[in-house]
Amino acid sequence: MSMKRLLIADSSDIVRKVGRKILSELGYDISEAADARAALVSCETSLPxxxxxxxxxxxxxxxxxxxxxxxxGKTVRIFYCVIEADLKTMMLGKRAGASDFLLKPFDRKTLTAAFSKSEGAAA
Structure with missing residues (x-):
């Protein structure tokens, strides 16, 4: 069973660092991108x-x-990260193809819940 690859695309170093720490402890192989362009290049190289x-x-x-x-690209589970449960933002994310949403700021509890739920769905 290979490790699940996860890409965090966020302009905040802190957010990426927190996400990386928590999710690598959950067994994910993490890569980071500080902007959309870097994220896209990373996905073209190796789809997470x-x-x-x-x-x-x-x-x-x-x-x-x-x-x-x-x-x-349809197989990637994409979490769209929003600061508040703002319907308009979430609808735009959904329309673009987001699978699910995460509320910021996330912490160990929310990430663990979101990712154990998605693991269960994938199995």
Whole structure:
């Protein structure tokens, strides 16, 4: 069983660091991108199993759309990260192809809940 690969696309170093720490302890192989372009390049090189895309990231919706358009892009579970449960933002994320949402700031509890739920669904 290979490790699940997860890409965190967020402009905040702190958010990426926290996400990396928690999720690598949950057994994910983490890569990071500070902007949408770097995230896309990373996906073109090696498509992750999961993505966390910050809604505040410049080009976040295009990033999701572009990943979905890739061969196998439909298999990636994309979490769209929002600061509040703002319906408009969430609808745009959903329309672009987000699978699920994460509320920021996330912590160990929310990440563990989100990712154990998605693991269960994948099995």
């Amino acid at each position: 199993n999961f993505m966390i895309v910050d809604s505040g990231l410049d080009g976040a919706l295009d990033l999701i759309t572009n990943v979905r358009a890739m061969p196998d």
